[in-house]
Amino acid sequence: MTVIPGDGIGPEVVHEALLTLEALDLGLGLDVLDHVNADAYLRTGTALSDRDFERVRASAATLLGAVGDPRTDGTDYARGVLLRLRFDLDLYVNHRPARLLHDRLSPLRRKEHRPLDCVIVRENTEGLYAGIGGRLRPGTPHEVALDVEISTGHGVERVIDYAFSIARRGVCMVDKSNAVRNGGGLWQRRWREAAEARPDIETTHLYVDNAVMQLVADPTRFDVIVANNSYGDILSDLAAELAGGLGAATSANLNAATGFGLFEPVHGTAPDIAGQGVANPVGAILTAGLMVGHLGHRDAAKAVTRAVDRAIDLERTTPDLGGDLTTAEAGAAVRAELR
Numbered sequence: 001m002t003v004i005p006g007d008g009i010g011p012e013v014v015h016e017a018l019l020t021l022e023a024l025d026l027g028l029g030l031d032v033l034d035h036v037n038a039d040a041y042l043r044t045g046t047a048l049s050d051r052d053f054e055r056v057r058a059s060a061a062t063l064l065g066a067v068g069d070p071r072t073d074g075t076d077y078a079r080g081v082l083l084r085l086r087f088d089l090d091l092y093v094n095h096r097p098a099r100l101l102h103d104r105l106s107p108l109r110r111k112e113h114r115p116l117d118c119v120i121v122r123e124n125t126e127g128l129y130a131g132i133g134g135r136l137r138p139g140t141p142h143e144v145a146l147d148v149e150i151s152t153g154h155g156v157e158r159v160i161d162y163a164f165s166i167a168r169r170g171v172c173m174v175d176k177s178n179a180v181r182n183g184g185g186l187w188q189r190r191w192r193e194a195a196e197a198r199p200d201i202e203t204t205h206l207y208v209d210n211a212v213m214q215l216v217a218d219p220t221r222f223d224v225i226v227a228n229n230s231y232g233d234i235l236s237d238l239a240a241e242l243a244g245g246l247g248a249a250t251s252a253n254l255n256a257a258t259g260f261g262l263f264e265p266v267h268g269t270a271p272d273i274a275g276q277g278v279a280n281p282v283g284a285i286l287t288a289g290l291m292v293g294h295l296g297h298r299d300a301a302k303a304v305t306r307a308v309d310r311a312i313d314l315e316r317t318t319p320d321l322g323g324d325l326t327t328a329e330a331g332a333a334v335r336a337e338l339r
């Protein structure tokens with residue numbers, strides 16, 4: 001197993017996730033790439049070397065904290081690490097579950113609307129993230145910037161198929177096909193074909209502006225939401241907060257055909273709280289649980305979720321979840337419940 005702690009709070013939360021994995025005693029060998037970070041990029045100009053890329057590719061699964069730093073904003077650093085791994089390993093699904101952590105952590109006014117339990121399935125290798133575009137007349141008053149949003153039939157079909165493969169109640173496809181005609185039309189056609197093939201599943205379609213409103217109004221109506229790369233990015237931060245907090249949200253970047261996975265909490269490097277020892281480790285810990293579950297250790301994965309639930313019940317949490325523990329104390333509180 002490869003580990004990329006990354007930047008900011010990445011190493012702080014990954015440390016707690018690794019202590020959790022140690023406590024589970026699964027005999028996982030760890031290859032920690034702690035030299036992949038913004039400091040090294042600023043020094044060498046290399047975000048992720050080919051050698052490190054191969055180490056990730058050769059491993060059973062990879063856990064990543066978060067990458068990014070105010071000093072690398074506007075550079076190709078995040079693209080060079082995170083998007084390179086997602087694209088070059090063809091991790092076409094970004095599976096982002098959101099399940100309410102505790103009643104007290106929900107920002108929703110009506111109690112019956114609180115218990116959300118859904119998965120955002122984000123297309124992960126296309127869309128606006130493909131890096132296709134360019135600039136004309138840069139630096140002049142007539143500068144033009146182009147970022148082309150790519151959707152392919154193959155890419156849309158496989159991510160919609162994944163959404164149906166994990167659905168329990170229903171799948172909702174989210175797009176903006178009323179305004180974005182070409183890609184929208186392609187998503188619509190693939191969606192209709194897939195929906196017709198699965199009459200056993202409730203299927204709905206929403207435009208993205210309506211979808212964010214519906215998620216806030218009553219998230220309990222959603223089971224699986226499938227969307228393109230950008231909409232999935234935005235919907236998953238929203239769902240994370242509705243579930244109790246971004247600091248606890250998990251994600252799996254998957255190639256559903258090969259089973260290869262890169263696992264990372266949904267949150268970023270949180271420069272505003274980095275180095276203070278107050279980052280919530282629960283997102284990273286639950287993500288490590290998701291990862292070992294994916295590797296076949298189902299009981300260990302359940303034990304992690306149960307331990308986190310109990311620690312949250314006991315209000316043994318960091319400040320973002322209303323507690324007063326440090327990162328290390330919150331990690332220890334989860335491990336104390338691991339049985």
Ligand code: NAD
Pocket residue numbers: 009013065066067068069070078082246247248264265266267268269270271272273278279280281283320
């Ligand atoms: P962010 O997710 O880092 O932070 C957003 C807000 O949530 C901040 O107020 C932060 O303090 C809070 N937060 C996030 N995680 C938390 C945690 N574990 N515990 C407590 N509070 C937490 O988003 P941002 O500020 O937009 O981005 C900061 C940097 O991270 C940027 O460089 C961005 O590109 C990068 N980023 C990386 C990833 C990744 O590697 N997977 C994901 C998102 C953002």
Ligand code: IPM
Pocket residue numbers: 067068078082233266268
């Ligand atoms: C995420 C992050 C990344 C994304 C950034 C850091 C490029 O926000 O993993 O959600 O937009 O995919």
Ligand code: MN
Pocket residue numbers: 233234237266
């Ligand atoms: Mn994001």
